Structure formats: structure tokens, C-alpha cells
Amino acid sequence: MFHNTPAACDHRSVNASAPRPAARRRRTDAKRNEDALLEAAASVFAASGVDAPVREVAAAAGVGVATLYRHFPTRSDLVVAVYRHQVDACADAGPALLASEASPFAAILRWVHLYVDFLGTKHGLARVWEGDPDGFTALHRLIVDRLVPVLTDMLAEARASAEVVAPITAYQLIRAVGDLVAFNPPDPQYDVRRIVTLLVSGLRQQQPHP
Amino acid sequence: MFHNTPAACDHRSVNASAPRPAARRRRTDAKRNEDALLEAAASVFAASGVDAPVREVAAAAGVGVATLYRHFPTRSDLVVAVYRHQVDACADAGPALLASEASPFAAILRWVHLYVDFLGTKHGLARVWEGDPDGFTALHRLIVDRLVPVLTDMLAEARASAEVVAPITAYQLIRAVGDLVAFNPPDPQYDVRRIVTLLVSGLRQQQPHP
DNA sequence: CTAAGATACGGAACACGGTTCCGCTAGACA
DNA sequence: TGTCTAGCGGAACCGTGTTCCGTATCTTAG
Numbered sequence: 304m305f306h307n308t309p310a311a312c313d314h315r316s317v318n319a320s321a322p323r324p325a326a327r328r329r330r331t332d333a334k335r336n337e338d339a340l341l342e343a344a345a346s347v348f349a350a351s352g353v354d355a356p357v358r359e360v361a362a363a364a365g366v367g368v369a370t371l372y373r374h375f376p377t378r379s380d381l382v383v384a385v386y387r388h389q390v391d392a393c394a395d396a397g398p399a400l401l402a403s404e405a406s407p408f409a410a411i412l413r414w415v416h417l418y419v420d421f422l423g424t425k426h427g428l429a430r431v432w433e434g435d436p437d438g439f440t441a442l443h444r445l446i447v448d449r450l451v452p453v454l455t456d457m458l459a460e461a462r463a464s465a466e467v468v469a470p471i472t473a474y475q476l477i478r479a480v481g482d483l484v485a486f487n488p489p490d491p492q493y494d495v496r497r498i499v500t501l502l503v504s505g506l507r508q509q510q511p512h513p
Numbered sequence: 514m515f516h517n518t519p520a521a522c523d524h525r526s527v528n529a530s531a532p533r534p535a536a537r538r539r540r541t542d543a544k545r546n547e548d549a550l551l552e553a554a555a556s557v558f559a560a561s562g563v564d565a566p567v568r569e570v571a572a573a574a575g576v577g578v579a580t581l582y583r584h585f586p587t588r589s590d591l592v593v594a595v596y597r598h599q600v601d602a603c604a605d606a607g608p609a610l611l612a613s614e615a616s617p618f619a620a621i622l623r624w625v626h627l628y629v630d631f632l633g634t635k636h637g638l639a640r641v642w643e644g645d646p647d648g649f650t651a652l653h654r655l656i657v658d659r660l661v662p663v664l665t666d667m668l669a670e671a672r673a674s675a676e677v678v679a680p681i682t683a684y685q686l687i688r689a690v691g692d693l694v695a696f697n698p699p700d701p702q703y704d705v706r707r708i709v710t711l712l713v714s715g716l717r718q719q720q721p722h723p
Numbered sequence: 724c725t726a727a728g729a730t731a732c733g734g735a736a737c738a739c740g741g742t743t744c745c746g747c748t749a750g751a752c753a
Numbered sequence: 754t755g756t757c758t759a760g761c762g763g764a765a766c767c768g769t770g771t772t773c774c775g776t777a778t779c780t781t782a783g
């Protein structure tokens with residue numbers, strides 16, 4: 304699955320002067336618990352959405368809440384750990400689509416829908432996105448770090464070919480798409496994909512001023 | 514203001530056969546408290562956002578929480594009561610813009626921005642929107658009832674003049690705009706108005722299929 | 724193999740939100 | 754002015770995320 308995510312890398316004994324006494328190995332039960340938590344979280348999130356209570360995840364992993372919190376200091380860290388590899392896959396798809404699609408714009412459209420599918424399969428992923436006090440949840444940061452550069456390249460290429468003219472940044476677009484998908488359980492009245500397509504197709508329009 | 518909302522209409526003595534004994538008048542303190550609550554809620558919401566705790570509103574009104582709950586059975590009912598007249602104003606602006614603006618599309622653009630301003634001035638209004646279990650918060654319903662018809666007309670006119678070609682319904686558009694504005698404290702990195710404009714300008718584009 | 728001690732654990736406790744309950748107050752009517 | 758009940762206050766309840774702390778367990782030196 305992908306749980307080799309040390310979550311917080313081991314900064315013990317980074318003391319410059321002291322001849323550190325061969326730092327201890329990480330306890331095996333710690334590793335085991337972390338894995339169990341990630342697996343439990345993945346399945347609980349899949350079943351009950353990302354909003355599932357932490358206690359439920361801890362219980363499913365057969366572990367106390369404190370243990371969960373030691374490995375993942377905050378709810379959103381857990382979410383990020385669970386979905387990191389999917390975000391990576393999405394990031395990797397960018398250049399691939401640029402190569403395979405007929406035009407940069409077509410590539411962008413498909414890529415954005417990939418992103419929508421990613422967000423869409425986990426109801427309420429956005430709740431994690433929003434809850435940021437000063438603008439940075441772990442998920443927010445992950446997405447900005449991994450996805451924004453990818454989309455930035457795609458947009459640049461689409462601009463070079465004059466397919467895209469609206470002055471929108473990759474960050475703005477990604478965030479907008481996130482907001483759109485955010486709280487939308489499948490609903491016949493409201494197809495998110497259609498709306499996202501609408502948004503993306505706006506990129507080809509010169510923007511009116513107000 | 515608009516508080517003649519009996520919250521739950523008086524079903525006392527709806528007994529078909531009995532000659533009901535001239536039902537009591539509503540207690541004056543009840544009316545007074547309802548007004549105080551609405552006033553307090555308006556100012557608290559303005560100061561702390563719509564997410565302000567109910568207790569805070571009750572305290573500001575100088576009443577107990579139970580009183581608040583008797584008048585407004587749920588949080589979102591309170592929110593709706595506070596903002597109802599603003600929604601009305603927004604609805605009224607639709608036909609006016611259609612008449613005053615250069616084109617139906619221009620009218621739509623301006624109207625949508627009016628709506629954005631309405632939502633935007635109250636951080637987190639969307640939280641009320643989303644919290645709907647089966648699809649209907651009070652606010653959701655209010656907006657659908659009042660605003661969707663207005664935008665529907667505007668879209669029809671814009672389609673008649675071929676300015677709008679994308680097959681999007683008023684409901685979809687309003688909901689999308691709501692989602693976009695939803696969780697966005699003013700942020701230099703991310704100007705909601707720009708994104709909304711992007712979305713709206715997509716209406717002029719033939720939609721690509723995926 | 725054993726013992727010391729760091730590391731990690733479990734679950735109770737805390738803070739904080741919406742909502743409900745219930746004994747009592749005070750307004751309406753006679 | 755007295756009765757009766759609509760309406761009130763605020764404590765209590767439930768369900769969140771998060772923290773605390775006494776204890777168990779793993780690692781490692783000897």
C-alpha cells in the first residue's frame with residue numbers, strides 16, 4: 304500500500320558537538336502500530352468518509368488514541384499519510400498526459416478530472432483542506448507542493464499554444480477545483496464533473512473585467 | 514427586518530369540532546426575545562463569522578440557549594432568519610440588472626458577483642449549506658427557492674441571445690459559486706472573484722465532452 | 724540472560740461544539 | 754388578583770478533536 308512514511312523523520316541526536324551514543328533503533332511495535340493505523344485509516348476512511356472519528360480509526364487499528372496521535376500529530380496528518388501515494392500518482396500523470404493528449408488544453412482537462420476523481424472518491428476530503436487556521440493543513444501543503452508545479456507546467460504549455468488566455472495561476476485553479484468537489488456526495492441534480500469542465504473551459508476565454 | 518416567522522406555526526386548538534376558546538396572544542417577552550436574538554445574531558455573525566457558537570449569540574442577546582432553540586430549532590434556521598432579507602435583495606437585483614446592463618451575460622456576471630459578495634461577507638456561510646444530511650438545510654432551501662428562479666430567467670435570456678451556450682442549470686451554477694466562496698477568508702493568493710469570473714465565462718464556451 | 728531506562732502505549736480527562744431536559748418564572752386572561 | 758401555561762435559564766448530554774500521565778514493553782549495555 305505505501306506506508307513507509309516516517310511521518311516525522313528522526314531528528315534525535317542531531318546534536319552537533321556530542322559524540323552521540325549510537326542512537327537506539329526505532330521500536331518494532333511502534334512501526335507495527337503505525338502500519339496498522341494507516342491500514343485501518345484507509346479502510347475506515349473508505350467506509351465512512353474522511354470525517355470518521357479518530358477514535359474509530361484507533362479502535363480499528365487495535366490501538367489507543369494517544370498512539371494514533373503520537374504517529375500523526377493531527378487528524379489531517381493521518382489523512383495525508385493515507386493519501387500521499389495517490390497524490391503522487393496524480394502528479395506523475397501530468398507530464399504523461401501532456402505527452403499523450405492531442406493538445407495541452409485537453410491534457411489539462413483530463414488531468415483536472417483525474418484530480419476530481421481523486422478528491423471525489425473520499426467524501427469530505429475538503430474538510431481537511433479548509434480547517435486550516437493560518438492557511439496550512441498538512442494536506443494543503445502536500446497538494447501545493449506536489450500538484451501545483453505540475454499544473455503550472457501544463458498551463459504554461461497551454462499558454463504557449465494560446466489555448467489558455469485567462470490569467471489564472473495553477474494554485475488558484477487547484478484550489479477552486481478542490482472547493483467545488485469538496486462537499487459533494489454523488490447527486491444526480493449536481494454533477495461536479497460538469498461544473499469543473501465549465502470552470503476549465505473558462506480558461507480559453509478572455510476574462511471580462513468585473 | 515422580517516422576523517414574523519412563527520418558527521413553528523401555532524397548531525394549538527386545531528381540533529376540528531371544538532369551538533376553540535379564542536387562543537391566547539403570543540407573550541410579549543417572546544417577541545422581544547426573538548428580536549433580541551436576531552439582532553444579536555446579526556452582530557455576532559458579523560464579528561465572528563457564521564460559525565460563532567450558539568451560546569455566544571444567546572449570551573449577546575441576554576437569553577438562555579433554550580430560548581434561542583425554541584425560536585430557531587436549529588442553528589441554520591437562525592442563520593436563515595438573519596440573512597433572509599439580504600437574499601431577497603439579491604433576488605430582486607436580478608431583473609434590475611437584466612434591464613440595466615448592456616447584455617444578459619453582463620447582467621449574469623454582475624449578479625453572480627453580488628451573490629459572491631453576499632456570501633463572502635460572512636465567512637463560513639457555506640458550512641451551513643453543506644451540513645445538510647439529505648440535501649436540505651434551511652439555507653439551502655431558501656437559496657434554491659429565491660435565487661434559482663431568478664438566475665434561471667437570466668440564463669434563459671442569455672441563451673436566447675446566444676451569449677451562453679454551456680448546458681448548465683441555474684441550480685448548478687449557484688451551487689458551484691457557493692462552494693467556491695464557501696471557505697475563503699480574504700487571501701491575496703486567492704481571489705475568489707477572479708475564479709468566479711472564470712467559471713462564469715466558461716458559460717460562453719461550447720463544452721468539451723469529458 | 725538480565726536489568727536499567729528510554730520509548731511507546733492505553734485510556735481517562737479536557738475543551739468545546741450543538742442540542743435537549745426540566746424545574747421554575749412571569750405574562751395573559753378572567 | 755389569582756390561575757394557568759407559554760416561555761425561560763442554564764445545567765446536562767452527546768459527540769468531536771486533543772492532551773496527560775501512570776504503566777508496560779522493547780532495546781541495549783553488561
